Amino acid sequence: MLVAAVSIGITSPTYAQDFDEDDEIVVTGSRIKKKDFISNSPVATVDAAQFEKTFSINTENLLNTLPQTVPGLDRTSNNPGNGSATVDLRGIGSNRTLVLVNGTRQIPFGAAGVVDLNTIPTSLIQNVEVLTGGASSVYGADAVAGVVNFILKDDFEGVETNVGYAFNEQGGDGGLLNLDVTIGANVDGGRGNVVLNASYTDREEVFQGDRDFSTFAQFDDGNGGFINGGSSGSLGTTFFNFARNIDGPTFFENGVPSNSNGNSFFDQDGTIRPFVSTGNENDFYNYAPVNFLQLPQERYTITALGDYEVNDNLEVYGRGTFSQNRVDSQLAPTPIFGFNTITLDGNPFITDESQRLISQAFGDRVTRALENPDAAFNAIAPVMADDPLLNLCTNCILDTDGDGILDAAPLSNDVDGDGIADFATVFLGRRLREVGPRITQDINDSFQITIGARGDLSETWSYDVFGQSGRTVRALTQLGNVNRDRFQQALRLQGEGTDNVVAACSDTNSNGGTIDCAPLNIFGEGNISEDAAAFINTAVASTAEFSQEVLQANVTGDLGGLRVSEDPIGVAFGAEYIQVSSDFRPSQDLAAGTIAGFNGAPPLRGDYEVYSVYGEASIPLLSGMPMIERLTLDVAGRYSDYSTTGVAETYKIGGEWALTENFRLRGNYNRAVRAPNIGELFSPIAEGFPSATDPCSAAGDPDAAVAAVCAATGVPQTAIGSPGINTISSQVRALSGGNPDLDVEKADTITFGFVADNLVEGLALSVDYYDIDINDAIAAFGGGAQNVLNVCYTDPVNGGAGSQFCNVINRQGGGLIESISLQSQNVASTEVSGIDLAAQYSVPISESIGEVGLRYLGTVNLQNDFTPFSGGDVVTCDGEFGQTCGEPDPSYRHRFTSNWSKGKFDVQGVWRYLGAVDDDAGAGVFSTDSVGDRSYFDVSVGIDVNETFDLTIGSNNILDSEPPIIGDNAEQANTYPASYDVFGRSFFANLKAKF
Numbered sequence: 003m004l005v006a007a008v009s010i011g012i013t014s015p016t017y018a019q020d021f022d023e024d025d026e027i028v029v030t031g032s033r034i035k036k037k038d039f040i041s042n043s044p045v046a047t048v049d050a051a052q053f054e055k056t057f058s059i060n061t062e063n064l065l066n067t068l069p070q071t072v073p074g075l076d077r078t079s080n081n082p083g084n085g086s087a088t089v090d091l092r093g094i095g096s097n098r099t100l101v102l103v104n105g106t107r108q109i110p111f112g113a114a115g116v117v118d119l120n121t122i123p124t125s126l127i128q129n130v131e132v133l134t135g136g137a138s139s140v141y142g143a144d145a146v147a148g149v150v151n152f153i154l155k156d157d158f159e160g161v162e163t164n165v166g167y168a169f170n171e172q173g174g175d176g177g178l179l180n181l182d183v184t185i186g187a188n189v190d191g192g193r194g195n196v197v198l199n200a201s202y203t204d205r206e207e208v209f210q211g212d213r214d215f216s217t218f219a220q221f222d223d224g225n226g227g228f229i230n231g232g233s234s235g236s237l238g239t240t241f242f243n244f245a246r247n248i249d250g251p252t253f254f255e256n257g258v259p260s261n262s263n264g265n266s267f268f269d270q271d272g273t274i275r276p277f278v279s280t281g282n283e284n285d286f287y288n289y290a291p292v293n294f295l296q297l298p299q300e301r302y303t304i305t306a307l308g309d310y311e312v313n314d315n316l317e318v319y320g321r322g323t324f325s326q327n328r329v330d331s332q333l334a335p336t337p338i339f340g341f342n343t344i345t346l347d348g349n350p351f352i353t354d355e356s357q358r359l360i361s362q363a364f365g366d367r368v369t370r371a372l373e374n375p376d377a378a379f380n381a382i383a384p385v386m387a388d389d390p391l392l393n394l395c396t397n398c399i400l401d402t403d404g405d406g407i408l409d410a411a412p413l414s415n416d417v418d419g420d421g422i423a424d425f426a427t428v429f430l431g432r433r434l435r436e437v438g439p440r441i442t443q444d445i446n447d448s449f450q451i452t453i454g455a456r457g458d459l460s461e462t463w464s465y466d467v468f469g470q471s472g473r474t475v476r477a478l479t480q481l482g483n484v485n486r487d488r489f490q491q492a493l494r495l496q497g498e499g500t501d502n503v504v505a506a507c508s509d510t511n512s513n514g515g516t517i518d519c520a521p522l523n524i525f526g527e528g529n530i531s532e533d534a535a536a537f538i539n540t541a542v543a544s545t546a547e548f549s550q551e552v553l554q555a556n557v558t559g560d561l562g563g564l565r566v567s568e569d570p571i572g573v574a575f576g577a578e579y580i581q582v583s584s585d586f587r588p589s590q591d592l593a594a595g596t597i598a599g600f601n602g603a604p605p606l607r608g609d610y611e612v613y614s615v616y617g618e619a620s621i622p623l624l625s626g627m628p629m630i631e632r633l634t635l636d637v638a639g640r641y642s643d644y645s646t647t648g649v650a651e652t653y654k655i656g657g658e659w660a661l662t663e664n665f666r667l668r669g670n671y672n673r674a675v676r677a678p679n680i681g682e683l684f685s686p687i688a689e690g691f692p693s694a695t696d697p698c699s700a701a702g703d704p705d706a707a708v709a710a711v712c713a714a715t716g717v718p719q720t721a722i723g724s725p726g727i728n729t730i731s732s733q734v735r736a737l738s739g740g741n742p743d744l745d746v747e748k749a750d751t752i753t754f755g756f757v758a759d760n761l762v763e764g765l766a767l768s769v770d771y772y773d774i775d776i777n778d779a780i781a782a783f784g785g786g787a788q789n790v791l792n793v794c795y796t797d798p799v800n801g802g803a804g805s806q807f808c809n810v811i812n813r814q815g816g817g818l819i820e821s822i823s824l825q826s827q828n829v830a831s832t833e834v835s836g837i838d839l840a841a842q843y844s845v846p847i848s849e850s851i852g853e854v855g856l857r858y859l860g861t862v863n864l865q866n867d868f869t870p871f872s873g874g875d876v877v878t879c880d881g882e883f884g885q886t887c888g889e890p891d892p893s894y895r896h897r898f899t900s901n902w903s904k905g906k907f908d909v910q911g912v913w914r915y916l917g918a919v920d921d922d923a924g925a926g927v928f929s930t931d932s933v934g935d936r937s938y939f940d941v942s943v944g945i946d947v948n949e950t951f952d953l954t955i956g957s958n959n960i961l962d963s964e965p966p967i968i969g970d971n972a973e974q975a976n977t978y979p980a981s982y983d984v985f986g987r988s989f990f991a992n993l994k995a996k997f
Contacts, residue, residue, distance in 0.1 A: 029041045029045065029131070030045055030102075030105070030133045030151040031137055031140060031149065032574070032620070032638075033556055033558055033574040033576070033618065034558055034572040034618060034619075035464065035558050035572070042634075042668045042669070043133050043135055043137075043668075044133070044755070044770040044772070044838055046068065046131075046840065046859060047129050047131050048065070048129060049128070049130075050128055053124055053127060054944075054992065054994075055910045055956065056912070056942065056956070056958065057168050057954070057990035058124070059124055059166070059178060059203055060077060060087055060119070060120070060203075060299075061122060061127070061130075062075075062076050062088065062089060065119075065130070065150070067912075069838070069859055069860055069861035070132060070148075070859075071089060071092075072090050072092070072093030072889050073980035073981055074980075075087055075088045075096075077205065077299070078295060078296060078974075078980055078984060080293055080294040080295070080297060080332070080333070080974060081293065081333055082974075083331055085118075085327070085330075085331065086111055086116070086118040086120065086329075087119040087120050088118070089101065090147075091132070091134055091147035091150070092148070092774060092834050093834070094774065094776070094832055094834060095147075097114055097116050098144065098146040098147045098676055099145075099147050099149075099150060100142075100145035100148070100149045100150070101117035101119070101152070102141070102150070102152065103151075103152045103153075104152075104156075104321070105151060105153075106452060106470055106554075107141075107550065107580075108122065109450045109474055109548070110548060110582075111446055111474045113546070113548065113586065113606055113679060113680040113685075115582070115679040115680070118446060118448070118474075120299075120446070121303070121325045121448045121474075122152050123154070123199050123303045123325075124182075125162075125164060125182040125184060125199060126154045126155050126305055127155075128153045128154060128155045130150060130152050130153070131149075131150075131151045132148065132149075132150050132151075133148045133150075134148040134753070135148055135672060135752075135774070136652075136654075136674030136749055136774070137149050137672065137674070138640065138672065138674035138676075139616065139638040139653050139672065139673075139674075140616070140618065140638055140640070140654070142580070142614060142642065143642070143650070143676050143746065144676055144677075146674045146675070146747070146751070146776065147774060154305075155197065155307075156309065156319075157186075157197075158184060158186030158197045160185075160187075160996060160997055161996070161997040162183070162996050162997075163181075163182065163184075163994070164180065164181070164182045164992055164994050165180075165181055165993050166178075166179070166180040166181075166991065166992030166993070167180070167992075168988055168989065168990035169988065169989060169990075170208070170985045170988045171962070171987040171988065171989065172213070172987070175206065176206055176208045176985055176988070177204075180992075181202045181203075182199065182200065182202070183200055184198070184199040185197070185198045185199075186198070190310070193310060193311040194308065194309055194310035194311065196307070197307045198304075198306050199303070199305045199306075200304050201301075203300070203301040204299070204301075205298055205300075206296075206298055207294050207296060207297065207298040207332075208295045208296035208985065209294060209295055210292075210293045210295045210975050211291025211292065213975075213984065215964060215967050215975075216295060216975040217290060218232075219231050219288055219976065220972070221286075221969055222929035222969040225929075228929060228967070229281060229282050229284070230282045230284070230286075230288065231284070231286050231288075232286035232288040233287045233334075233431075234265065234277070234279075234285075234286060235432060235433045236267065236277075236285050236287045236433055236527075237287055237433045237435055238267055238268045238269060238285070238527040239268045239432045239526070240265050240266070240267055240430065240431040240432070241265060241267075241268075241360070241364070241428050241430050242265050242429040242430065265277040266359075266363075268356070268524075268526050269526055269527075270526035270527050270528060271526060272352040272353050272526055273352075273355070274352075274359055274360070287433045289333070289334035289433075290334075290975070292335075292439050293334060294331060295975055297330065297331055298329070299327070299328065299329045300328045301326065301328070303325040304324045305323045306320075306321070307320070307321045314457075314458070315458050315459070316456075316457040318454070319454055319468075320451070320452060320453045320454070321450075321451070322450070322451040323450050324447075324448070324449050325446075325448045326446070328444065328445045329444050329446075330442060330443050330444065331441070331442045331444070332439050332440065332441050332442075333439065333482075334439060335433055335435040335437055335439050335482060336433075336434045336482055336483065336484050336598050336599035337433050337434070337598075338431070338432055338434060338486070338489060339429070339430070339431045342428065343425050343426070343427045343428075343490065344426060344428060344430075344494075345424070345425055345493065345494050345495040345508075346361055346423050346424060346426045347416070347418070347422040347423060347425075347498075347503070348497065348500075348503035349495065349503060350503065350504070350505050351505070351523040351525045352525045356525075357422050360428070361416075361421065364426040364427065365415070365423030365426045415499070424499045432524045434538070434598075435527075436530040436531075436532075436535040437482055437484060437530075437535045437538065437539050438481065438482050439482055440480070440481065440482035440483070440599050440600060441480070441482055442478060442479070442481075442600070443478070443479040443480075444476065444478050445477045446474060446475075446476045447474065447475045447477075448473070448474040449472065449474075450470065450471070450472035451470070452468055452469070452470040454466060454467055454468025454469070455467050459557070462559045462570075463557065464557070464559065466554075466556045466557075467554070467555045468552075468553075468554055469551075469552070470550075470552040470553075470554075471549075471550075472551075473547065473548070473549045474547070474548045474549075475546070475547050476546040476547075477543070477545055479542070479543045480542040480592070480600050481541075483542045483598065483600055484539060484540065484597065485513075485514070485591060485596060486598055487513060488513050488514075488537055488538045489538045491507060491511075491513055491519055492538060493524070494507065494508045494509065495508055495521055505523075506521055507519035507520065515539075517537055518537070520533035520537045521534060522534045522537075540591050540597060542588075542591055542599075543592070544586065544592055545586075546584070546586040548582070548584045548585075549581075549584075550582045551579075552578065552579070552580050553579040554576060554577070554579075555576050555577050555578075556574060556576035557575055557576060558573065558574040558575075559572075559574075560572050560573065561573060566621055567624055567625055568622075568626075569622035570622075571619055571622070572619065572620040573619045573620075575618070576616060576617075577613075577616075578612075578613075578615075579612070579613055580612050580614075581609070581612075582609060582680065583608070583609035583680075584606065584608055584609070585606075586607065587605060588603050588604070588605060593605055605686070606680070606684060606685055608680040608683055608684030609680070610644060610645045610677075611645045612645070612677070614640055614642040614643070615641050616639065616641070617638065618637065618639070618654070619636070619638070621635040621637070629662075630661070631660040631661060631662050632666070633657070634657050635655075635656075636655070636657050636658075637653075637656075638653065638654040639651070639652065639653040639654070640652045642675075644677055646677070647677055647744065647746050648745075650677070650746045651673075652674055652675055653672075653673050654672045655670070655671050656668070657669065664758060664760050665759075666756065666757050667754070667755070667756050668753075668755060668757065669752075669753060669754030669755070670753050670754070671752050672749075672751040672752075673748070673749070673750060674748075674749040674750075674751055675746040675747060675748055675749065676746060676749070676780075677746050678741075678745075678746070678780055678826075681740065682740055682741070682744060682780050683741065684742065685739045685740035686740070687737050687739040688737070688738055688739050689736070689737060690737075690738060691734070691735060692734065692736055694734040694787045695791070696819060697792065697794075698721070698722055698727060698795065698817065699723070699724060699725060699727045700724055703723075704722060704723055704795070708795045708796060709722050711794070711808070712817075714802075714803035715795075715811070715813075716813055717813065717817040718817050721816060721817035722817075727816065734787050734791075735819070735820065735822070737821050737822070737823045738825060739825055741826045744827070744828060745828050746778070747776055747779050748777050748778050749774060749777070752772065753770055753771065753772045754770065755769045755770030755771055756768065763845070764843050764844050765841070765843045766841065766842050766843075767839075767840060767842075769837065769839055771838075772834075772837075773833070773834075773865075774835070775832075775833045776831060776833070778828035778829075778831075779828065779829075779832055780826050780827070780828055780830070781826065781830035781870060782825075782826055783806075783810060783825060784829075785871065786824070790810060790824070791811065791822070793805075793807040794811060797873075800872065806827075810823040829870070830868065830870050830871060831868075832867065832868050833866075833867045834866045834867075835863075835864045835865040836861055836862050837861070837864065838860070838861050839858070839859070839862070839896075841856075841857075841858045842855070842857040842858065852902055852905070853902070854900070854902050855899075855900070855903075856898075857899040857900075858898045858899075859896060859897045859898075860894065860895065860896035861894070861896070862894050863881065863891060863894070864880065865880055866879040866880040866882075866891055867879070877922070878922075879891055880893055881893035881917070881919055881920060882919055883920075883933065883971075884921045884922035884923055885971055886922045889978055890919040890933065890978055890982075892917030892935075895917055896914075897912065897914055898912070898915070899913075900912075906947075907943065907944070907945060908943070908945075909941070909943050911939065912941075913937060913938075914938040914940070915935065915938075916936045916937075916981065917935050918933060918935045920932045921971055923971065927971075928969060928970050930968045930969055930971060933966040933968070934966070936982060937963070938961075938963055938983055939959070939960050939961055940956065940958045941957055942956030943956065949996075950996060950997065951994065951995055952996070954990075954991070955990070955991045955992075957987060957988065958983075958987075959983045959987050960987060961987075962987040963983060964986070965978075965979065965984050966982060
């Protein structure tokens with residue numbers, strides 16, 4: 003008789019768990035209890051043994067090896083990263099994967115509504131069920147890509163302890179220590195059970211400088227190879243030569259230094275020279291060595307579970323979990339870029355020659371008086387259009403004679419007339435190593451408690467009612483930030499404009515710092531004093547609180563005599579209330595964005611609630627007929643009312659056709675939704691000023707068609723084609739952030755395939771096709787300010803007056819662009835499709851040889867497309883990686899596991915395979931056009947030492963395979979460290995004691 007509710011798992015038979023034939027069971031993807039129930043959705047099961055055999059103390063390490071997932075954030079996520087660990091089914095976003103514990107929602111850790119897997123106690127996991135395909139009708143929003151359900155042990159009796167340690171062969175680094183203890187007991191003659199678990203995890207850091215492949219940040223050399231690169235924000239200060247075409251000093255050729263990038267660089271003695279940007283011996287700062295390759299972690303978890311049977315019809319139960327997770331990240335010292343005004347004439351930190359060179363290239367000058375300003379403006383407009391960065395300078399000089407060289411003019415701030423400006427406004431970059439590295443200390447405290455009651459209403463009907471409350475508090479401290487205002491203040495020296503300039507701040511006020519202003523010598527490596535570093539340094543911190551409250555009532559049973567065939571119709575229905583809130587409170591510098599180092603972050607506060615009712619039915623249609631062993635129809639629906647987006651309806655229709663007891667077809671169609679999270683709804687509006695050209699201005703050179711759209715969108719006829727309506731600096735004011743008018747994303751998900759069991763003794767296999775099509779996906783609107791302008795005025799299909807692109811462009815009365823709104827909207831779409839393959843074979847060979855088991859999970863990607871807006875260009879990411887697609891998404895990947903067991907021994911080997919991927923920018927754009935396939939092999943040996951002790955030892959990446967080296971299109975550490983093993987061969991051992 004067929005039992006158990008899961009599809010082929012990576013560690014278990016197709017019908018994975020052992021049940022008494024009278025048991026009724028519930029499988030992830032349905033709330034209906036039923037004997038002989040088999041899931042009609044693809045569900046892969048990972049049992050507890052796999053976590054032990056791979057020493058996956060952090061659950062994401064194992065989940066990321068499943069072919070249904072694309073790696074989310076993990077132990078390598080230093081930048082980007084936030085200290086959390088996430089799971090991402092199908093690679094369409096962790097916010098579209100719903101994480102459950104024992105079938106109920108796990109508490110997220112922030113405004114994005116994503117669960118940090120660090121909050122789940124690994125040693126209590128009984129198994130993990132991974133359902134792919136929409137499940138919103140059963141579980142509500144967020145289950146677009148699927149559901150990951152962690153099922154915990156809840157009937158443990160005795161004492162069990164684990165002591166485990168892992169480390170990397172190379173350098174003996176990256177140590178991972180795990181300690182845990184579980185205590186369980188039955189009470190009152192077996193009517194109840196209580197379980198208490200406590201665990202401690204300590205993970206050591208590994209730096210990028212600890213591996214040869216990541217010691218230097220790699221640049222593409224333009225010839226298909228790499229050079230040692232880094233950042234132009236160097237230790238000795240880079241001056242970016244935006245003031246081009248000025249007749250300048252010796253090594254400036256028409257204002258441009260003789261090397262290719264046109265920038266200047268300061269040596270330690272205050273002399274200036276061209277910035278060297280070619281070859282391995284260059285002036286770029288190598289930021290890689292001090293960046294973390296593996297983030298250090300310290301984690302504590304305490305979990306308690308209990309249940310008690312009050313009577314035959316009432317059982318009370320509860321679960322409480324507390325976790326504290328501390329994960330630090332570290333980046334190279336702050337690089338500061340931007341326009342700053344420096345004291346020049348008489349500056350004691352730089353040589354006289356350097357003062358003269360900077361003055362001639364960057365000193366403020368007086369524009370020649372013109373009899374016809376309008377004509378002069380029109381004459382220089384093409385020059386400015388060719389080099390829009392000219393408009394960023396306050397010192398740019400007009401070219402009135404049209405010879406392409408800007409006119410010379412007297413310095414406006416040369417009081418003593420020596421030809422050197424008293425001050426200059428320059429665009430500079432400086433690596434502030436003297437301030438120290440940028441460190442984020444992230445402490446996440448999470449607490450969740452569930453209390454419920456369940457029981458039987460009759461022989462065929464049962465109920466389950468529970469309440470759940472959770473809260474996370476995230477405390478973040480940032481070290482190594484710099485206050486931009488104090489940085490500028492420390493560059494202006496006393497005596498500016500006189501012959502008595504001294505190394506002291508012209509404004510000595512502390513300006514909110516811890517000490518009075520100290521002068522800042524940025525001219526050369528190591529020249530910033532301790533006092534100056536302390537003055538510009540700023541302490542930054544924030545606190546974020548997230549809470550989730552859930553009330554839920556479920557009833558399940560069958561309709562008795564109301565049936566289509568001889569088997570009863572199984573049903574489940576219920577109601578649910580969810581309330582979530584988030585409150586992010588940053589310190590002043592972080593909120594105001596007046597820092598360099600990390601990004602500014604304004605306060606964010608919001609909440610919403612949702613009321614839902616839902617139901618599902620499993621309807622047996624036919625059974626016991628030739629070629630129809632069983633034919634079942636499954637339907638489900640949910641009606642939800644969100645306080646933010648209003649009503650959303652989701653539904654499911656599917657079923658199975660068992661041709662024989664051992665072969666069946668299955669399929670499902672789901673309408674799923676994802677409600678916008680608090681960040682997407684309520685993030686404050688932020689300003690940005692990207693470079694852009696107005697198609698309606700002279701710089702845009704509008705033709706008749708464009709001019710017609712300009713007029714239709716409110717640009718005065720006299721202003722069309724005028725230079726006056728392009729912004730003064732060729733920039734526009736772009737507004738981005740949350741949007742309270744967002745609606746839910748809508749997804750249509752389809753799965754269908756077959757399951758075959760025991761067609762050959764011991765062999766089981768399944769093949770399932772999946773397709774997930776997300777419409778009205780939430781994304782920043784328009785693909786950037788310039789793209790919005792281009793589509794509005796030049797795209798006859800998607801643009802034009804009244805289009806969504808033109809509607810977000812706000813102009814002043816004279817036609818000048820006031821702002822462009824790039825706030826999130828329901829404008830994007832995503833479609834992924836593929837085939838999941840699963841097979842396993844388990845057979846006892848002989849008593850002398852033992853038992854052999856083979857298990858295989860594979861995925862063939864057929865499609866992974868993203869469209870940023872309706873009518874926009876489709877971004878294809880199947881089999882690709884890169885700056886657009888991000889993490890590699892091979893067209894094929896698999897996980898193959900082999901086991902041999904005999905007596906006290908159990909040996910496992912794992913083959914993890916990732917197919918080849920191509921760069922999404924196309925051939926010839928970057929040095930790395932493609933990355934070949936990769937295989938990783940892991941092995942472990944389990945030994946039952948005696949009745950008390952079990953020992954597991956093993957090695958991951960036993961062949962010591964190295965990651966692919968990628969240049970400018972890498973994510974971090976010159977590769978994609980979440981996809982490709984960056985640590986090399988590692989070893990682990992775990993001793994389990996049972997009492």
